[in-house]
Amino acid sequence: xxxxxxxxECLRSNRRRPVFExxxxxxxxxxxxxxxxxxxxxxxEQPVPILTGSAGYFTNVTAGENALVxxxxxxxxxxxxxxxxxxxxxxxxxxxxxxxxxxxxxxxxVDKTLDYLQVDYIANxxxxxxxxxxxxxxxxxxxxxxxxxxxxxxxxPLIFPIGTGSSDGAxxxxxxxxxxxxxxxxxxxxxxxSTVTAFESDRTTGGRVGFFFPRPRIEVGASWQKLLxxxxxxSEGVHxxxxxxxxxxxxxxxxxxxxxxxxxxxxxxxxxxxxxxWNSAMRRTEFVARMQxxxxxxxxxxxxxxxxxxxxxxxxxxxxxxxxxxxxxxxSAAYGxxxxxxxxxxxxxxxxxxxxxxLGRLEPQ
Amino acid sequence: xxxxxxxxxGLVLAFTLYGSAGSINRDSANTPVIQSNxxxxxxxxxxxxxxxxxxxxxxxxxxxxxxxxxxxxxRHMRVRATITDDDMKLILFYMTQ
Numbered sequence: 001x002x003x004x005x006x007x008x009e010c011l012r013s014n015r016r017r018p019v020f021e022x023x024x025x026x027x028x029x030x031x032x033x034x035x036x037x038x039x040x041x042x043x044x045e046q047p048v049p050i051l052t053g054s055a056g057y058f059t060n061v062t063a064g065e066n067a068l069v070x071x072x073x074x075x076x077x078x079x080x081x082x083x084x085x086x087x088x089x090x091x092x093x094x095x096x097x098x099x100x101x102x103x104x105x106x107x108x109x110v111d112k113t114l115d116y117l118q119v120d121y122i123a124n125x126x127x128x129x130x131x132x133x134x135x136x137x138x139x140x141x142x143x144x145x146x147x148x149x150x151x152x153x154x155x156x157p158l159i160f161p162i163g164t165g166s167s168d169g170a171x172x173x174x175x176x177x178x179x180x181x182x183x184x185x186x187x188x189x190x191x192x193x194s195t196v197t198a199f200e201s202d203r204t205t206g207g208r209v210g211f212f213f214p215r216p217r218i219e220v221g222a223s224w225q226k227l228l229x230x231x232x233x234x235s236e237g238v239h240x241x242x243x244x245x246x247x248x249x250x251x252x253x254x255x256x257x258x259x260x261x262x263x264x265x266x267x268x269x270x271x272x273x274x275x276x277x278w279n280s281a282m283r284r285t286e287f288v289a290r291m292q293x294x295x296x297x298x299x300x301x302x303x304x305x306x307x308x309x310x311x312x313x314x315x316x317x318x319x320x321x322x323x324x325x326x327x328x329x330x331x332s333a334a335y336g337x338x339x340x341x342x343x344x345x346x347x348x349x350x351x352x353x354x355x356x357x358x359l360g361r362l363e364p365q
Numbered sequence: 366x367x368x369x370x371x372x373x374x375g376l377v378l379a380f381t382l383y384g385s386a387g388s389i390n391r392d393s394a395n396t397p398v399i400q401s402n403x404x405x406x407x408x409x410x411x412x413x414x415x416x417x418x419x420x421x422x423x424x425x426x427x428x429x430x431x432x433x434x435x436x437x438x439x440r441h442m443r444v445r446a447t448i449t450d451d452d453m454k455l456i457l458f459y460m461t462q
């Protein structure tokens with residue numbers, strides 16, 4: 001009986017832990033606010049709340065199986081005062097498929113995901129404090145390239161699940177010049193374990209640091225994450241991005257290593273804006289090529305969740321074309337070849353749209 | 366566990382206070398530089414350059430939005446893309462002209 005009581009007490013104590021940690025975060029925010037007061041930034045216009053985000057519709061053909069993929073990712077941005085920002089992104093997506101080997105109607109469920117719901121406090125030119133649910137800062141894809149109107153190829157990289165997803169907790173981040181030729185950017189965070197629906201996260205800590213060289217437009221960086229539960233594994237990664245200034249070319253590279261394997265992706269996107277022939281169409285056209293490999297580890301990756309790692313070694317070349325119809329609207333087509341235990345084609349066609357709607361008056365008050 | 370959190374809290378506050386002092390010094394140190402480039406044309410040109418260097422790393426250049434929307438978007442991108450304070454101000458100036 002005593003053991004049962006102790007176990008129950010322990011269980012309740014564990015349940016209280018996330019609440020306790022959230023209170024610590026709240027105290028941190030209040031303390032920082034009190035320390036700095038409300039300095040005003042030199043902004044000529046006061047920001048207004050915005051509903052933005054992206055919507056798209058894609059047809060994916062994987063190994064001959066069709067999937068219809070509608071997706072909406074609304075983002076709410078609510079600035080408060082001069083230094084605060086509340087931001088949130090939801091994701092509503094589905095993969096409507098026919099039953100295997102049948103010609104019946106397409107069917108499936110709509111997945112609803114809360115990617116982030118966070119409060120940002122811009123403490124000073126070096127530091128922003130974030131609390132709540134946020135995108136895990138690991139590599140460059142999760143935070144910067146994931147939205148469908150941004151990503152050059154709609155198929156996410158094989159190594160995307162390593163170290164990424166969403167975290168619940170607190171984060172310190174910022175960017176500032178080290179000298180006239182180098183900017184440093186960093187993020188460090190702590191996440192609590194949560195099994196609450198829509199707020200699932202692991203107990204982790206980690207960070208990312210990057211150096212951006214504005215003149216040659218090169219960024220290099222590294223990421224690290226430590227799991228503070230279960231087998232306490234860790235993941236590491238490096239990233240590189242380069243936009244050679246005279247050429248409309250975007251080169252990106254990421255390598256990541258985790259408990260379930262390692263891999264890389266390298267991608268180049270070239271805009272045909274310098275080609276004079278049919279320039280009005282060419283400058284809207286972008287060619288993309290990506291090569292990626294995944295090397296499976298000894299442990300087999302879990303298959304739950306929306307994104308999961310392959311269970312064996314895989315390499316996949318991808319090629320794509322994007323056509324920017326107008327601002328925020330692009331059509332995409334891509335072909336890839338999955339080369340693993342089975343070999344098959346991966347096709348994707350679709351359209352992505354970015355919207356931005358003000359939720360207040362646009363005239364200065 | 367609590368001790369670790371308290372230590373973490375202390376480090377955060379110390380770092381914040383240190384950063385604040387640094388930013389004040391940096392702002393005063395940078396004032397002559399900004400003043401020397403104070404003409405709108407120079408700021409606009411510099412803002413465009415920073416826009417292409419920072420924003421163009423991830424996505425195609427969007428059209429300009431109304432100033433109040435742009436102020437929100439730039440604040441969001443400052444956090445998301447860890448853009449520096451100077452870059453944010455110059456990009457906002459360029460995008461609202």
